[in-house]
Amino acid sequence: MLFHSVIFPCFFILVYVIYLAMMRRHHVQNLWLLLASYVFYGWWDWRFLGLLLLSTLTDYVVAIGIQKADSQSTRRSLLTVSVLVNLGVLGFFKYFNFFASSVTDLFGVWGFQLDWVTLHVILPIGISFYTFQSLSYTIDVYRGQLKACRRFDSFALYVSYFPQLVAGPIERATHLLPQIMQRRRLDWRQIHLGLFLILSGYCKKMIIADNLAKIANDTFAAHSTLNGLDVILGVVAFAFQIYGDFSGYSDIARGLGKLMGFDLMVNFRLPYFAISPSDFWQRWHISLSTWLRDYLYIPLEGNRCSSLRCSINIMITMLLGGLWHGASWNFVLWGLFHGMLLILYRHLPWLKQTDLQSTRIGHRLPRMLLMFMLTLIGWVIFRCQNIQQMADLEGRVSLAVSPSTLETLKLMCLLLVPMCLVQVIAQRRRDLNWILHGPLPISAVIMAIMLVALAIWGVRQTTEFIYFQF
Structure with missing residues (x-):
């Protein structure tokens, strides 16, 4: 169901x-x-x-x-x-x-x-x-x-x-x-937040993820003819597809829980605003990353050991984290890739994270862009079924523009710019639900707009949530 x-x-x-x-x-x-x-x-x-x-x-x-x-x-x-x-x-x-x-x-x-x-x-x-x-x-x-x-x-x-x-x-x-x-016990605030989370989740899934799915699927198809900038856009589309799909499910789950008086944990905190791999894993699939930390990494002695041993602990944890996602070598490689990123950022002075709590865009932006590009490489490993498909995708990457590029770019901007603007404000305010803190009529209008958007742009023939396969 x-x-x-x-x-x-x-x-x-x-x-x-x-x-x-x-x-x-x-x-x-x-x-x-x-x-x-x-x-x-x-x-x-x-x-x-x-x-x-x-x-x-x-x-x-x-x-x-x-x-x-x-x-x-x-x-x-x-x-x-x-x-x-x-x-x-x-x-x-x-x-x-x-x-x-x-x-x-x-x-x-x-x-x-x-x-x-x-x-x-x-x-x-x-x-x-x-x-x-x-x-x-x-x-x-x-x-x-x-x-x-x-x-x-x-x-x-x-x-x-x-x-x-x-x-x-x-x-x-x-x-x-x-x-x-x-x-x-139920109160109006819980119900209000629950309804907002449910609407937000459906918008992420049916408007963002399912509309981006076609772009991503065409890019990663076995015999895709897409080349140039279209390939880069397709990888970006998949990054936001999997985010919208998975965080959308989590939002719906949390919203349903709120309606019944349960407070389920936050699973995503604006992951593409991360400035380092450790920051990313404090924002992406938080319930899994903290599980691996508390029940695997820390029992392995975590970072309370030599530098070499700590690096081994990180690789073991991320290897099993990758394997948790599925029985396939691409997930193993994805986990190892993120493990290597964690180790590199830990040991290279110029990559070491600074103030994670800073909200200044000028302070965070260069590191955010670097981390986002590294995350995109990770998503290529995650999505491709084998090394040959990765090599084929890499061979088709360039800055060449095709007739379909502008149409794809316009669609992605239409889908992603509103969401990114909302998230920029959430990052600066450090408040995921800042929309609800204004006057009730304003939040009611925003939720009505979300309903209309679902009716107009929501994909009817939706696919299963990606993480169901895990």
């Missing part, structure tokens, strides 16, 4: 009306939301509900066992069970064929023929997201940062809450679970 499908508004209105009728009984609300979440997830393929339930049951039981255990060895053994079950299921469904084919190709280079069994495994939607979310809960209980949840319905809702189930944000139990356990 897609947020931008015809059925979803009907589904949500039904869920929301009944939810509001239960406002004085939050445990009953939780049961209702749990049922709705399983219906939402099962809409794609009911068979994968078993995997969601397996992850939930495993971490529910393991966390209680960890809290009751008397010895550290027992606690460690129980945590190992959680890690093996969660990552084992994720690894089988997402990476089995990738590693099998990679080993076969490697031995083939040496003249050995291996007859691996290739399974036609369907990737369960959202498995990378809910696996990390559920696993982080067990780790937090093991570390003593959280007490084990005794109510199964509350924990099951934490793992499966439908607005953020299939594409994030990847929530933490320390943040979301207390909100589930207590009674929610």
Whole structure:
């Protein structure tokens, strides 16, 4: 069930009306939301509900066992069970064929023929997201940062809450679970912000991302005839397509949560205003980058070690971050590319970041432009399926102008200039929702304009959200 499908508004209105009728009984609300979440997830393929339930049951039981255990060895053994079950299921469904084919190709280079069994495994939607979310809960209980949840319905809702189930944000139990356990209260500010976030998300997805998708798809097509400046514009189009698509989903998820009294974490903070790789990862897919930092990089000793060891830790973290996105070598290379950028910026004096909090355009602009160009190179690696496609794309890059260039440029300016102006103000004010802080009639007019824009420029035949495949 897609947020931008015809059925979803009907589904949500039904869920929301009944939810509001239960406002004085939050445990009953939780049961209702749990049922709705399983219906939402099962809409794609009911068979994968078993995997969601397996992850939930495993971490529910393991966390209680960890809290009751008397010895550290027992606690460690129980945590190992959680890690093996969660990552084992994720690894089988997402990476089995990738590693099998990679080993076969490697031995083939040496003249050995291996007859691996290739399974036609369907990737369960959202498995990378809910696996990390559920696993982080067990780790937090093991570390003593959280007490084990005794109510199964509350924990099951934490793992499966439908607005953020299939594409994030990847929530933490320390943040979301207390909100589930207590009674929610709604006020006008929450509803106002929720509606704005939902509208903003739909505009990013259906106006920005889906209109730019054709430009990006034509550029990265296997037998594309586009050359010159059109290729550069196509890469820029993909950069804003994936931003609009993914941050749009996160905005919708957060908006739906606000309408129900939940505060989901911010997943994007104007990432293309970043002035360094570390700044970028504090702004892009924040729920994943902080997860990797807290549960992988810091346990590897983070930067509390030698310079060489720190660089290795960065590369391991970014390698696995790239692999999290998919079982393909382009994602591995993308992760390694960002790892190298982090190391370079860390060690080269002229690249070291200065004041990240500065809002002066003259101070930030040169570094922003450099970081944006490096990010574009990363998106080429991310989008291309193999080295040959990257080389082909590079060979078609130039500053030559074709008859279609001006039309493409006009469309991109029409789509991106308004969004960029809004974001420039947000960056200077350090406030993502500055539009809502004016008089109510003004914000109401702005939201009405967004609705009209959706009706006029929103793409009707929309595609799935890009991050659904991860």
